[in-house]
Amino acid sequence: MNKEHNPLFKRWKKGDIRVGLVYPNTYKSGIANVGIQQIYAEVNLLEGFVCERFYGDVFNCRRSVETGTRIEDFDVLLFSVQFEEDYFKIAKFKDLKAIKVAGGPCVMENPLPLTPHFDYFYIGEIDGDVEKLLETVLSKNEDKNVLKAETILDISESESSVKVRKAELSYHLCEEIIGESVYGKSFLLEIGRGCHRACSFCVVRQIYKPCRWRNLNLLLEVAENCKKVCNKIALISPSVTDYPNIKELMWELINMGFEVSPSSIRADTIDEEIAELLYLCGQKSFTVAPETSERLRKVLRKGISDEDVFRALELVKGKLNNVKLYYMVGIPKESEEDISSIVELTKKVKKDGFKVTVSVNPLVPKPHTPLQFAPFGGFNADFCDVVNTLKKRLRQLLRLRKLGIKVSVEKVEDFAVQTILSRGNREVGEHLKFGKKAVLRKFPELLKELDLERKHWEFLDHGYSFKKLRKEYEILLEKG
Numbered sequence: 001m002n003k004e005h006n007p008l009f010k011r012w013k014k015g016d017i018r019v020g021l022v023y024p025n026t027y028k029s030g031i032a033n034v035g036i037q038q039i040y041a042e043v044n045l046l047e048g049f050v051c052e053r054f055y056g057d058v059f060n061c062r063r064s065v066e067t068g069t070r071i072e073d074f075d076v077l078l079f080s081v082q083f084e085e086d087y088f089k090i091a092k093f094k095d096l097k098a099i100k101v102a103g104g105p106c107v108m109e110n111p112l113p114l115t116p117h118f119d120y121f122y123i124g125e126i127d128g129d130v131e132k133l134l135e136t137v138l139s140k141n142e143d144k145n146v147l148k149a150e151t152i153l154d155i156s157e158s159e160s161s162v163k164v165r166k167a168e169l170s171y172h173l174c175e176e177i178i179g180e181s182v183y184g185k186s187f188l189l190e191i192g193r194g195c196h197r198a199c200s201f202c203v204v205r206q207i208y209k210p211c212r213w214r215n216l217n218l219l220l221e222v223a224e225n226c227k228k229v230c231n232k233i234a235l236i237s238p239s240v241t242d243y244p245n246i247k248e249l250m251w252e253l254i255n256m257g258f259e260v261s262p263s264s265i266r267a268d269t270i271d272e273e274i275a276e277l278l279y280l281c282g283q284k285s286f287t288v289a290p291e292t293s294e295r296l297r298k299v300l301r302k303g304i305s306d307e308d309v310f311r312a313l314e315l316v317k318g319k320l321n322n323v324k325l326y327y328m329v330g331i332p333k334e335s336e337e338d339i340s341s342i343v344e345l346t347k348k349v350k351k352d353g354f355k356v357t358v359s360v361n362p363l364v365p366k367p368h369t370p371l372q373f374a375p376f377g378g379f380n381a382d383f384c385d386v387v388n389t390l391k392k393r394l395r396q397l398l399r400l401r402k403l404g405i406k407v408s409v410e411k412v413e414d415f416a417v418q419t420i421l422s423r424g425n426r427e428v429g430e431h432l433k434f435g436k437k438a439v440l441r442k443f444p445e446l447l448k449e450l451d452l453e454r455k456h457w458e459f460l461d462h463g464y465s466f467k468k469l470r471k472e473y474e475i476l477l478e479k480g
């Protein structure tokens, strides 16, 4: 962290308004977040404002990274809320005097459980709108995307809606902070936002609608500009290889001398040239997300067959021999046979000569996805039965360790809590101060209260119809 390259650092002088940018999760993931980079740059380019950052694992989020200034000394705190697991940490800042504003994907999904902990919410993608946000909250006003907590609550109980702001990707930040991120020390090149695919469990396809790509020439200009400070580029988008000019972009970046790290790749987009490009750009491992069995993948509209997975592996073989496989359990209509299929698929990858790592987590049926109508665990039963069934499925996958496969599984209870928080209302938010265990103890009760036909996040208008979501869920159940 102390070896950061930070061209945007600004020293505070008397009279400046101090803006704290808070990322309650790890530094490694925060420094790889394009939203944080964008806000930081926009604030520090404003006359009379200074921005400094706070990360969950640096000074426990209590002092800024830049100067070690205490969080209590800031006038405005902008929280980027990316993960439900961070809500408990966020609740600890409730009593700070600063104006507290929440934004980010969790707010775009469902801000209600956060309403007891913030003064304002920014609804949407903030690029190019930071100055307006600051002016609005400092003058204690509201705007169509900058809303007070009580306004959010009123709207959620009415028939009104809030149109979620979507940014135009007509420019790209040229100067970024470069630190040790999940992609290594890289410049983040955000090639696009949103996804045109239809995976039923995916919230990205819904809350970042429509899918937008940046112009190739613009991206190359930005890359050229960052050459003097960085030799590695992380390509950021929900599905990098869906970018229409991906091959041209990767060839150009390799020819410029960059190591390139794509944030995510779909197995069905790999051909010989992409496999070669991945090797040339310095990739050491290949990550695939089969998610589940082929049968359930069809139900979930993932659009990837086992054949696609093995064809992609055949193409990267000899170049990238480390394979990471991502799976989920707790999908509606999931059976023992689906878990056995995952086991067989993994064994086959191992048998093909790859060094395999497996990561499994229980599915969180997220707001705004067709699965928002599904129960946690995929079936209706007593909470203990659901947890036991999921644990049994995870144990079945853990047995792959006997074959020398590294398997990491996430805690079922943590994902149950995430489900409650993602679907929660204001009352759920009030429980945050009692901690994770208390939320878990009240799980069946809270979930029952939240299981309403009209979802309380329906007031967020992302440009799709809730009726269509319901239909999609019904079709999914019929197919399963």
Ligand code: SF4
Pocket: 195, 196, 197, 198, 199, 202, 203, 204, 205, 238, 239, 266
């Ligand atoms: S391809 Fe990835 S980002 Fe796109 S809808 Fe499917 S899971 Fe979501």
